[in-house]
Amino acid sequence: MATLTSNAAPHEVIAPSRMTPADTLRAAGIGLRTRRLRSVLSALGIMIGIGAMVAVLGLSESSKSDLLAQLDRLGTNMLHVQAGSGIGLGPGTLPDDAPAMVARIGPVDEVSAVSDVSDARVYKNDLVPSGQSGGLSVLATDDNLLATLQGSMTAGVFLDLASPDYPVVVLGSVAAERLGVRDLDQPTRVWIGGEWFTVVGIMSSLELSPDLDRAALVTPTAAAMYLGTDDLVPSTIYVRTDPASVDDVRGVMAATVNPENPDQVEVTRPSDALEARDAAESALTNLFLGLGAVALLVGGVGIANVMVISVLERRGEIGLRRALGATRRHISVQFLGESLLLAGIGGVGGVLLGAAVTAGYASLQGWGVLIPTVAIVGGLAAALLIGAIAGLYPAMRAARVSPTEALRTL
Amino acid sequence: MTVTDRHAPSRAAMALSGVTKAYEGTPPVRALRGVDLEVDDGELVSIVGPSGSGKSTLLHIMGTLDRATGGVVRVAGYDVAALGDADLSAIRSQHIGFVFQQFFLLAGETALDNVADGLLYTGMRLAVRRDLARDALDKVGLAARADHMATKLSGGERQRVAIARALIGNPRIVLADEPTGNLDSASGASIVRLLEALNEEGTTIVVITHDRLIADQFPRQVAILDGQIEKDSLWQR
Numbered sequence: 001m002a003t004l005t006s007n008a009a010p011h012e013v014i015a016p017s018r019m020t021p022a023d024t025l026r027a028a029g030i031g032l033r034t035r036r037l038r039s040v041l042s043a044l045g046i047m048i049g050i051g052a053m054v055a056v057l058g059l060s061e062s063s064k065s066d067l068l069a070q071l072d073r074l075g076t077n078m079l080h081v082q083a084g085s086g087i088g089l090g091p092g093t094l095p096d097d098a099p100a101m102v103a104r105i106g107p108v109d110e111v112s113a114v115s116d117v118s119d120a121r122v123y124k125n126d127l128v129p130s131g132q133s134g135g136l137s138v139l140a141t142d143d144n145l146l147a148t149l150q151g152s153m154t155a156g157v158f159l160d161l162a163s164p165d166y167p168v169v170v171l172g173s174v175a176a177e178r179l180g181v182r183d184l185d186q187p188t189r190v191w192i193g194g195e196w197f198t199v200v201g202i203m204s205s206l207e208l209s210p211d212l213d214r215a216a217l218v219t220p221t222a223a224a225m226y227l228g229t230d231d232l233v234p235s236t237i238y239v240r241t242d243p244a245s246v247d248d249v250r251g252v253m254a255a256t257v258n259p260e261n262p263d264q265v266e267v268t269r270p271s272d273a274l275e276a277r278d279a280a281e282s283a284l285t286n287l288f289l290g291l292g293a294v295a296l297l298v299g300g301v302g303i304a305n306v307m308v309i310s311v312l313e314r315r316g317e318i319g320l321r322r323a324l325g326a327t328r329r330h331i332s333v334q335f336l337g338e339s340l341l342l343a344g345i346g347g348v349g350g351v352l353l354g355a356a357v358t359a360g361y362a363s364l365q366g367w368g369v370l371i372p373t374v375a376i377v378g379g380l381a382a383a384l385l386i387g388a389i390a391g392l393y394p395a396m397r398a399a400r401v402s403p404t405e406a407l408r409t410l
Numbered sequence: 411m412t413v414t415d416r417h418a419p420s421r422a423a424m425a426l427s428g429v430t431k432a433y434e435g436t437p438p439v440r441a442l443r444g445v446d447l448e449v450d451d452g453e454l455v456s457i458v459g460p461s462g463s464g465k466s467t468l469l470h471i472m473g474t475l476d477r478a479t480g481g482v483v484r485v486a487g488y489d490v491a492a493l494g495d496a497d498l499s500a501i502r503s504q505h506i507g508f509v510f511q512q513f514f515l516l517a518g519e520t521a522l523d524n525v526a527d528g529l530l531y532t533g534m535r536l537a538v539r540r541d542l543a544r545d546a547l548d549k550v551g552l553a554a555r556a557d558h559m560a561t562k563l564s565g566g567e568r569q570r571v572a573i574a575r576a577l578i579g580n581p582r583i584v585l586a587d588e589p590t591g592n593l594d595s596a597s598g599a600s601i602v603r604l605l606e607a608l609n610e611e612g613t614t615i616v617v618i619t620h621d622r623l624i625a626d627q628f629p630r631q632v633a634i635l636d637g638q639i640e641k642d643s644l645w646q647r
């Protein structure tokens with residue numbers, strides 16, 4: 001600002017035009033007050049964009065936290081060992097002594113094996129035609145299986161509490177349902193391989209080992225005595241390790257189980273499947289975030305459009321303000337502020353909308369509601385950034401309006 | 411003109427000497443062709459001329475909304491040619507009050523706040539401006555309408571609000587552009603009486619009009635035609 005003297009007071013300096021911050025805010029809000037419907041509509045675009053992004057982030061976070069809780073509950077330290085069944089390998093088997101060898105690996109906490117009782121099928125009773133086996137398998141297993149799987153019983157007891165010499169069976173949850181066994185209030189028998197077996201227990205569903213849900217489990221002794229199976233070889237070994245050493249154990253597993261042909265051993269970690277599901281969901285999340293960003297961009301264009309029209313319509317007001325002493329900067333700040341206010345309102349509305357959608361959907365799914373702070377802060381910041389960009393050109397245009405032209409309007 | 415001349419004390423609220431204004435084009439439009447005009451503190455002057463005579467251009471140059479192509483324009487003692495856009499804005503906010511034919515009131519605000527806007531760009535707080543606005547509204551006889559929305563007022567009342575807005579900062583000069591142009595004759599006459607009354611209290615006012623009947627009611631009349639001052643009633647004294 002040049003220092004100037006006036007003839008009235010030779011050393012007087014012109015005090016520059018200025019506005020209090022409160023007045024700046026009021027001036028920015030005047031367009032919103034006088035054109036309410038239009039303001040709401042143009043803020044709506046931003047609101048939908050931000051709302052979509054917040055909801056997507058909130059939902060993905062809520063579902064992830066649910067998954068993590070699930071993984072925590074199930075544990076990620078479970079390994080399944082099976083004989084490889086690749087091309088040219090034929091029906092694979094695991095060596096007899098594999099479970100014992102695995103148990104010798106240091107960080108292994110629990111080991112348990114199941115063996116296919118290949119000829120036997122399980123039926124509700126002896127009248128069911130033999131073809132209708134319902135896709136259920138009969139497996140012989142040791143006492144330790146339930147502990148290794150950290151499973152639980154919905155009814156009755158596991159094999160370890162029953163006498164190994166009697167024909168008793170424990171059913172997986174799906175097997176029990178298909179055989180029509182709901183509870184064990186009455187003594188219940190099922191027909192396996194031409195013998196009656198008494199059901200002593202029903203297992204709860206095993207999320208990490210769904211194969212066992214469709215199985216009828218007997219003791220090796222009972223398999224030998226009643227089903228005539230002498231040559232039981234382990235088909236699947238279930239291993240629970242020290243959580244810190246899962247990868248190490250996995251690394252030596254194949255060589256331990258079958259030192260001659262380690263490549264015929266397949267080691268899987270069932271919790272990986274859940275994590276893969278999560279990865280697939282985050283790919284979807286990114287897609288929806290992208291869609292939200294597009295909505296946001298369209299909202300920004302909407303605001304820019306409304307602001308450009310507003311500048312044209314309000315030339316008279318711009319001229320008046322310049323006559324009242326507004327500098328070009330005051331004018332541009334006013335219109336930029338209006339754009340920021342519009343986008344800010346849209347942003348706040350969008351965060352609330354996104355939070356409401358997240359809360360609604362998450363509680364419908366029974367998840368904990370989790371809205372990441374980054375979504376809230378990021379949503380507001382993105383809205384303001386879009387508002388600033390959208391308002392920049394209209395603000396510059398408003399500042400460039402010549403006051404004489406502006407005052408000639410009408 | 412020397413620096414000493416520029417800073418010489420003067421009673422002139424506004425002084426134009428040899429002011430020209432040309433708009434580019436083929437052929438160029440010469441809107442003002444050497445205007446000499448001095449308005450002293452406390453004067454009430456009408457500038458009258460038909461449409462196209464250059465009177466609007468003259469008002470814009472006097473109000474620092476536009477720059478002269480040639481000549482010297484001094485407003486409240488400042489040579490405006492030497493000032494940048496921000497300084498001119500500052501001069502407008504502190505030394506010049508405007509009244510327009512179209513009133514230019516802000517639709518979303520009350521009469522009081524419209525008047526308070528007269529000091530919006532001085533950095534004064536709203537509460538202080540509202541106090542001053544009440545006094546200004548009182549001066550134009552609209553104290554009772556202070557809290558009405560601008561859109562709910564009659565044309566005459568709107569122009570009174572606009573006049574109050576021009577007065578609120580006690581400017582060195584008030585420039586009124588066809589202040590009665592949008593009003594019926596009764597309202598127009600009352601606005602003319604209001605301007606006369608305000609002038610008697612000491613406000614310097616220049617009224618631009620195409621209406622000779624209105625112009626004749628003011629103590630000094632300047633007639634403008636084809637960008638030149640055709641007659642100034644001062645010359646006859």
